[in-house]
Amino acid sequence: MATVLIVDDDPISRDFLRTLLGYRGHQACEAADGDTALMLARRHLPDAVITDILMPNLDGYDLARMLRSQPATSHLPIAFSTAHYGHEEIEPMARACGVRDVIFKPAQPNMVLATIDALLGADSAVPQGQSGDLAGAVGAVEDGDGDVAVQGQQPGRAADEPAAHWRGLAADFAHRLAETHRLTRSGTWDLDPATGMIMLSFGLCDLLRLPTGRVLIEQLRQRVHPEDVAKLATIAGNTWRTGVPDRTEVRVADMDGAVHELIVSCRATAPGRRLADTPRTVWGVAQDVTQVRHAQRAHLQAQAEWHAERRAVDAIHRAVLPSALPTVAGVSLGAIYRAAPERLDIGAGWYDAQQIHDGRILLSVGEVAGHDQPAAAAMAPILAALRAYAFDDPEPVRLLTRLNRLLIGSGQGDMFVTTVVAIYEPGTGRLRMANAGHPVPMVFSPGGAAGPAFAALRRRGPALGVFPDAEFIGQHLTMAPGAVLCAYTGGLTDRHSGPTAADALRLPAAVAQALGDLAADQPHRPPDAQDLAERIVGEVLGGNPADDDICLAVLWATEDGI
The missing domain is CATH 3.60.40.10 (PPM-type phosphatase domain)
Structure with missing residues (x-):
């Protein structure tokens, strides 16, 4: 029996993975954020880690980097679990911190079990008498609507994982992820310096009202405020040459002419985490903070006006x-x-x-x-x-x-x-x-x-x-x-x-x-x-x-x- 550390701020996601690990005969240790997971990994070394990426405080990407940087945990197999990133978006992130396996949510149970088996090693992960998939036990197939269904219960096994349960989990995943995506107003981008092409996630495409996620650098440069073009190019160039992450804040106009204030992070695939024949790419995350900055400026303006009024009245008071x-x-x-x-x-x-x-x-x-x-x-x-x-x-x-x-x-x-x-x-x-x-x-x-x-x-x-x-x-x-x-x-x-x-x-x-x-x-x-x-x-x-x-x-x- 192996111990797997599950890291996710969504309790339903943790319950889903814990159930599948229990089916395979493994024990689950849970954490709701990266800081707690790091503490648990230091106290009780797990056999593997499955972590969400977008979490409060320490996110999954930085958790994986910190686990890799410490001798006691550098060898741990790690898998990402995500619903915010596509295959092209997650690949450079996974390579950068030595993560090989990715679970895309909402996931079919048999796909998750296959990832767990690969993470731990199939021979030791499958209990005796069970196959590597759900045949003869819990078989997950897609119905005509793309929902997850469960069939083939073992004789005598209680039907504690009905199809409705998995369909409910999948629907709840989709609802929660859509709401998180809407509220955070963020997305990822990937730049290939060789071609000058930028791949934008769906969230950024929707934010900037772009018809496609494939944009040339020159096309995007035209929408960046002239005062911010130089610093955006500087951090991207420095990160591509040195691999040192950086971030800045820029103003970008969408297709409707509205100006958005974005915090843009910039990272590069680490030389030790990519194939020798794979060129370094630059990627990052952008978050819209327009409303936050507007509120900050309004607050500072109100404070300045109040202090000016108070100073004037206080001066009159003291003159009396x-x-x-x-x-x-x-x-x-x-x-x-x-x-x-x-x-x-x-x-x-x-x-x-x-x-x-x-x-x-x-x-x-x-x-x-x-x-x-x-x-x-x-x-x-x-x-x-x-x-x-x-x-x-x-x-x-x-x-x-x-x-x-x-x-x-x-x-x-x-x-x-x-x-x-x-x-x-x-x-x-x-x-x-x-x-x-x-x-x-x-x-x-x-x-x-x-x-x-x-x-x-x-x-x-x-x-x-x-x-x-x-x-x-x-x-x-x-x-x-x-x-x-x-x-x-x-x-x-x-x-x-x-x-x-x-x-x-x-x-x-x-x-x-x-x-x-x-x-x-x-x-x-x-x-x-x-x-x-x-x-x-x-x-x-x-x-x-x-x-x-x-x-x-x-x-x-x-x-x-x-």
Whole structure:
């Protein structure tokens, strides 16, 4: 009993060969692709291999080449099994990798058995009491329609291989192969350099709308794009001279004038795999990738347009933010705006820090609801109005009240705004703050060995632009030297992958870690709020991209008014 490795991505084809091998008394080992077959052949050396040619990953042609290239498997008899290639197409491929026998699908059982016998050696392949064909057992003949029929069952043998079974296999083979041929839009070609004649498979003839599969090089050259003629001739010439395979991509017009983009591979019959008096020929496979290339170009164009639009809007967004933060004795200011890298929509968050009269500082962080262009466009006038109101009356509660009336009266529909407004007096450390529906800011006070203590300023009113008579609550406190105020938009703490509350709780730990790292790295430098803001964002994100645009403003009260 011999062991035959069957390699085919079609389970029905494997079942067909396994049945015939079992009839001959042999054992079958199966694989659905060339990679798996190569692994099985290395682990358990078979006596022979029957492999399909067109398979995913490693195809049958390259499988045969790799088996031939390895000492342990170079001696194995190999047979191709194919429905995509004709006799003229498969012959140079088989010669190139030392394959002598070919099974053309759909095949008659007696023809397959004869090939198996030849592959293994007829004397050892036929069990005692059985002939080399199906006489007295399973006799396969063609009926008038060309279908495969089975007759002559052995006396007492169960009729487990009826004619209907073989006809069903043949019909299924034909259907599957026709569908594969249609979907892959590929075919083979053979070139005889001596005559200049190219033989095209049926698939390529149909693709290019050619009336015949025999075409002269000059006739086909006229249909190749002028820019691609030279490279196609170059790889064919190099492969014919050196035997080294190559491939390229060319544009070819069919008989109707439609242009097809083809990946064309080029191979040559190896000198050691052809008869001495047989000239080297060049052959290969061509696949139509026109639709794939069109989709790739459309995708690249869409990406380029999106990136251009995003860059333009992001530039406008950044132009609304202050170009530089004020330098004021007794306080260090830092701020960050970071756009979410992969979002298609547009954020409308802001930070702002302005020095108003009497040396006080106006600090605000806010966000216009929505991720579209109207929301981004509304950000500039809102921020301008807030700055103007602050110079007139720097009381946070009254600032929010006036801004709310402005938004209600402007008739912006369902647009609303959340913001935190703070007024800080560097000389006294006094901080006055009001919140309109925004994430609560936090104040971190310097601590001892346990690290800084933090307090969330949780008094907040409704968002702006919702209720005409909305009331807001002020909050006053004094910041000691070394204390830090952090105000931010929800993009810093919100995550799509987990609860918002769990992410928000990471902010105090991130600020404490950033303060500790900054003190360790720069123990003798004055407080740098910008450096601190960047470290905070890095700690919170942990190297991951943000799910939304981020605005963070940091106000750091310095020691002794430095």
